[in-house]
Amino acid sequence: MKNISIKDIAQEVGVSTTTVSFVLNGKAKEKRISDDLKEKILETATRLNYRPNQVARGLRTGQTHTLGLIVEDISNPFFANLARFVESEADKAGYTVMFCSTENNDEKATSLLYMLRHRQMDGFIIIPTPGLKKEVQSLVSEQKPVVLVDRYFQDLETSYVTVDNFKGATGGVGLLIKKGYKKIGLVTVDSMQIQMMERERGYTVSLEKNKIKVESEFILRIPYDMSYENTVKAIEGFLKKYIGIDGLFFTTNYLGVAGLESIRSLGRKIPGEIGVVCFDDSDLFRLGSPSISVVAQPIRAIGEKAVDLIIDMLASKKMDPQKVVIEPMIIERESTSNKVMQ
Amino acid sequence: MKNISIKDIAQEVGVSTTTVSFVLNGKAKEKRISDDLKEKILETATRLNYRPNQVARGLRTGQTHTLGLIVEDISNPFFANLARFVESEADKAGYTVMFCSTENNDEKATSLLYMLRHRQMDGFIIIPTPGLKKEVQSLVSEQKPVVLVDRYFQDLETSYVTVDNFKGATGGVGLLIKKGYKKIGLVTVDSMQIQMMERERGYTVSLEKNKIKVESEFILRIPYDMSYENTVKAIEGFLKKYIGIDGLFFTTNYLGVAGLESIRSLGRKIPGEIGVVCFDDSDLFRLGSPSISVVAQPIRAIGEKAVDLIIDMLASKKMDPQKVVIEPMIIERESTSNKVMQ
DNA sequence: ATGAAAGCGCTAACAG
DNA sequence: CTGTTAGCGCTTTCAT
Numbered sequence: 001m002k003n004i005s006i007k008d009i010a011q012e013v014g015v016s017t018t019t020v021s022f023v024l025n026g027k028a029k030e031k032r033i034s035d036d037l038k039e040k041i042l043e044t045a046t047r048l049n050y051r052p053n054q055v056a057r058g059l060r061t062g063q064t065h066t067l068g069l070i071v072e073d074i075s076n077p078f079f080a081n082l083a084r085f086v087e088s089e090a091d092k093a094g095y096t097v098m099f100c101s102t103e104n105n106d107e108k109a110t111s112l113l114y115m116l117r118h119r120q121m122d123g124f125i126i127i128p129t130p131g132l133k134k135e136v137q138s139l140v141s142e143q144k145p146v147v148l149v150d151r152y153f154q155d156l157e158t159s160y161v162t163v164d165n166f167k168g169a170t171g172g173v174g175l176l177i178k179k180g181y182k183k184i185g186l187v188t189v190d191s192m193q194i195q196m197m198e199r200e201r202g203y204t205v206s207l208e209k210n211k212i213k214v215e216s217e218f219i220l221r222i223p224y225d226m227s228y229e230n231t232v233k234a235i236e237g238f239l240k241k242y243i244g245i246d247g248l249f250f251t252t253n254y255l256g257v258a259g260l261e262s263i264r265s266l267g268r269k270i271p272g273e274i275g276v277v278c279f280d281d282s283d284l285f286r287l288g289s290p291s292i293s294v295v296a297q298p299i300r301a302i303g304e305k306a307v308d309l310i311i312d313m314l315a316s317k318k319m320d321p322q323k324v325v326i327e328p329m330i331i332e333r334e335s336t337s338n339k340v341m342q
Numbered sequence: 343m344k345n346i347s348i349k350d351i352a353q354e355v356g357v358s359t360t361t362v363s364f365v366l367n368g369k370a371k372e373k374r375i376s377d378d379l380k381e382k383i384l385e386t387a388t389r390l391n392y393r394p395n396q397v398a399r400g401l402r403t404g405q406t407h408t409l410g411l412i413v414e415d416i417s418n419p420f421f422a423n424l425a426r427f428v429e430s431e432a433d434k435a436g437y438t439v440m441f442c443s444t445e446n447n448d449e450k451a452t453s454l455l456y457m458l459r460h461r462q463m464d465g466f467i468i469i470p471t472p473g474l475k476k477e478v479q480s481l482v483s484e485q486k487p488v489v490l491v492d493r494y495f496q497d498l499e500t501s502y503v504t505v506d507n508f509k510g511a512t513g514g515v516g517l518l519i520k521k522g523y524k525k526i527g528l529v530t531v532d533s534m535q536i537q538m539m540e541r542e543r544g545y546t547v548s549l550e551k552n553k554i555k556v557e558s559e560f561i562l563r564i565p566y567d568m569s570y571e572n573t574v575k576a577i578e579g580f581l582k583k584y585i586g587i588d589g590l591f592f593t594t595n596y597l598g599v600a601g602l603e604s605i606r607s608l609g610r611k612i613p614g615e616i617g618v619v620c621f622d623d624s625d626l627f628r629l630g631s632p633s634i635s636v637v638a639q640p641i642r643a644i645g646e647k648a649v650d651l652i653i654d655m656l657a658s659k660k661m662d663p664q665k666v667v668i669e670p671m672i673i674e675r676e677s678t679s680n681k682v683m684q
Numbered sequence: 685a686t687g688a689a690a691g692c693g694c695t696a697a698c699a700g
Numbered sequence: 701c702t703g704t705t706a707g708c709g710c711t712t713t714c715a716t
Contacts, residue, residue: 005693016703021695032701054460055400056693059708064397066461074429074441080422087416087443096457099441101429115438118396119408257625264629283599284626287606347709358687363711374685398709401692 004048012044013037020045024052058120066096067310068116070109070126074101077282078253078299079127082149085303086125093311095122104224106131113139123310125149130193145313147306147322151195159313159322161306165195165279168295168328169202172277173249175293175330177210180339181247181275183218187235187259188251190221199251199279218242228258235262239274246274246339253280256292260284276335290334301326346390354386355379362387366394400462408438409652410458412451412468416443419624420595420641421469424491427645428467435653437464446566448473455481465652467491472535487655489648489664493537501655501664503648507537507621510637510670511544514619515591517635517672519552522681523589523617525560529577529601530593532563541593541621560584570600577604581616588616588681595622598634602626618677632676643668 006024010017015037022031023041044050058064067090071079083099090097098116102109109129116124123145128136133153139146140158152160176184186203189196200219207214220238222231235258239245248263250256256278260270268274270290277293278285285292309322348366352359357379364373365383386392400406409432413421425441432439440458444451451471458466465487470478475495481488482500494502518526528545531538542561549556562580564573577600581587590605592598598620602612610616612632619635620627627634647666655661 003693006695007693017694018696018704019702022702025695034701037701051456051460053401053462053693055397055406055462056708057695058397059395059401059692059710060694060696062708073426074416075419075423075426077417077419077422080419081417083441084415084417084443087441096440096442096461098438099425099429100438101426114393118393119438120395120397257629260629264631282625284624284629287599287602287626287630289606289631345709348711349709359710360687360689360712361685364686367711376685379685395709398692399711401694401708402710402712404692 003053004050005053006050008048009041009044009050012048013040015041024050062120063122064120065094066098066119066121067307068113068119068121068124068126069097069099070112070116070124070128071099071101072104072127072129074099076254078280078297081299082303085300086307089304089307090311093307095307095311102127102129104129110135123147123314125306125310127151128153130191140319143319145310145319147309149302149306151193154194157321159309159319159324161302161309161324161326162195163297163302163326163328165198165328166202166205168279168297168330169199169249169251170206171202171328171330172279172293172295173203173206174210175332175336176247176249176275176277177206177212179271179275179336181336182212183242183244184212184247184249184275185218185220185238185242185245186249186251187220187222187238187255189255190223196251203249218245222255228254231255231258232261232265235259236266239263239266239268248274248276250276250278253278253282256280257282257284260288260292270335271337271339275337275339281331285333293333293336294331296329296331298326298329345395346392347395348392350390351383351386351392354390355383357383404462405464406462407436408440408461408463409649410455410461410463410466410468411439411441412454412458412466412470413441413443414446414469414471416441418596420622420639423641424645427642428649431646431649432653435649437649437653444469444471446471452477465489465656467648467652469493470495472533482661485661487652487661489651491644491648493535496536499663501651501661501666503644503651503666503668504537505639505644505668505670507540507670508544508547510621510639510672511541511591511593512548513544513670513672514621514635514637515545515548516552517674517678518589518591518617518619519548519554521613521617521678523678524554525584525586526554526589526591526617527560527562527580527584527587528591528593529562529564529580529597531597532565538593545591560587564597570596573597573600574603574607577601578608581605581608581610590616590618592618592620595620595624598622599624599626602630602634612677613679613681617679617681623673627675635675635678636673638671638673640668640671 006017006020010020023038028038087097100112106129109132113135125147127150148160279295281294281296285294348359348362352362365380370380429439442454448471451474455477467489469492490502546556621637623636623638627636
């Protein structure tokens with residue numbers, strides 16, 4: 001059974017494809033096509049089970065009604081949730097989303113971006129890898145709708161949606177300090193990307209404000225591509241080396257997960273021996289025992305805002321950079337009970 | 343800056359678009375185009391930064407090199423991981439994937455499937471909703487490459503990839519029995535879908551084989567669309583009503599998560615007062631305290647197999663139904679320590 | 685060894 | 701009120 005086209009309908013009804021196209025695109029009124037004919041065309045389309053070929057339409061109109069979403073890793077709960085909200089918000093506006101994961105690899109990201117461009121995406125929502133600046137740059141200079149999410153490039157004028165990373169980290173570390181933890185370590189990604197730098201800055205400033213000396217050995221930087229097992233080992237080694245550490249701030253979810261595994265395997269007690277706060281929330285942090293205090297990102301708001309910005313750009317044809325910063329939420333749980341209480 | 347097309351290259355070099363197309367598609371040899379010309383065309387294409395328009399190519403060739411993946415909920419870790427493996431396996435074969443979530447809603451699934459068809463996907467990997475049989479049926483009868491995953495329709499001949507749900511459930515419940523738990527409850531989805539029916543059958547048969555009477559009140563069925571909060575409450579009520587229950591088998595990950603929350607809020611101890619096994623693995627189950635024994639699905643194998651089946655169909659044009667059943671893994675953890683040991 | 689031309693399915697300016 | 705026609709960018713048959 002071959003796909004039936006607008007031509008088949010035209011033939012069946014005995015009119016031209018133009019007329020059919022007009023009716024099908026709701027321009028019957030505008031083009032003053034008789035109601036009788038309109039009905040007949042509509043009825044025939046339904047009867048033949050007509051499905052417009054979006055590829056052809058895309059070629060003709062230059063609009064595919066598809067958005068490209070480039071994330072770091074679709075299996076990471078943060079990005080998986082983001083994807084879900086992006087998908088449903090885009091759907092409301094009649095757009096579909098094409099997802100891809102970069103694994104934070106520049107080459108992969110670049111080729112993914114090319115691929116999406118070849119496929120004529122109408123807009124791009126991108127969690128950029130560190131070296132993607134040039135590619136994003138060219139997208140912007142070609143006036144394509146782009147919104148960066150989670151991170152951005154400081155010296156590149158683009159729209160972006162991100163959480164206030166500095167404030168989140170300050171709040172998270174502040175919570176540990178408030179509860180009496182004094183020797184607080186930081187476990188972060190070995191990356192110069194803005195979101196991580198800001199979280200680290202939040203950590204540093206929070207300590208300084210509380211007159212706690214910042215010890216650079218208390219900062220552990222894990223390369224992004226380190227395996228899960230090695231990450232667990234690295235954190236174990238770190239904790240064994242700096243016995244004095246009584247609190248830990250993780251700058252992202254998967255580091256927190258690995259950290260919990262390390263702490264458990266060392267047999268240390270949370271919060272008795274070590275207080276813990278992690279950036280990003282998850283089932284494990286919420287329901288694990290003990291539950292883990294977190295800096296939670298309002299993922300729904302981030303995803304919806306990113307889509308809304310793109311849709312606005314598409315509608316208005318104005319690409320002026322919009323910078324949206326959303327407030328994170330500090331959620332206090334068992335992992336930061338008062339230190340003195342222990 | 344407008345996108346440059348094959349025509350621009352032809353003009354620049356001073357040949358026809360045909361020649362350019364041949365060279366670009368690696369048919370230079372076959373068409374015996376001179377090496378000089380070939381080089382010149384290639385060089386010009388690179389210099390002008392030519393990017394083929396895949397929409398146009400798709401219209402012409404009828405192949406979009408895109409697969410549609412319809413999952414239940416992209417934010418569920420099982421599906422998020424599946425998506426990731428599907429994506430990377432498809433990428434190896436030069437295909438891109440378009441993801442959509444149905445939320446197990448028939449209408450949404452139907453319209454998503456239409457949408458993907460309009461966009462001329464070359465193949466479909468589908469986690470079907472209960473009422474999607476007709477749509478899948480028509481896909482199959484139109485000789486489109488389709489693979490169902492996680493579940494399938496018993497009276498519809500299609501390719502599918504699924505785990506051995508019966509065996510997994512038997513093993514999971516068997517583990518509880520082996521450890522001395524006698525009054526085992528089942529928390530499942532109120533659904534007639536095959537994967538859930540098989541898991542329930544595994545539960546029943548496992549009890550029967552061990553001469554334990556199956557009490558229908560010990561089976562709690564939660565509607566798919568019940569909110570998380572209400573699910574937690576329902577499980578709490580269930581546990582309060584049937585005090586005798588000393589073991590619980592959850593047929594899917596999100597029910598397990600809700601169940602842990604219920605058990606925690608009732609203050610019951612795992613495994614002291616209640617043993618727990620859940621279908622599907624996650625960070626929470628692996629790292630929570632206590633850790634939870636699970637029936638884990640080899641997600642990577644499932645995703646890769648599904649893609650391979652589609653790619654084979656595409657290559658061979660043979661759509662014969664392939665039925666792949668993969669072995670689940672029983673992972674024993676703290677939540678099923680010997681009952682007598684407590 | 686290379687090019688002309690048709691056509692994939694759809695839209696829209698222009699004609700009438 | 702409806703039809704003719706050109707064309708989106710690409711592939712491919714047929715001709716030369």
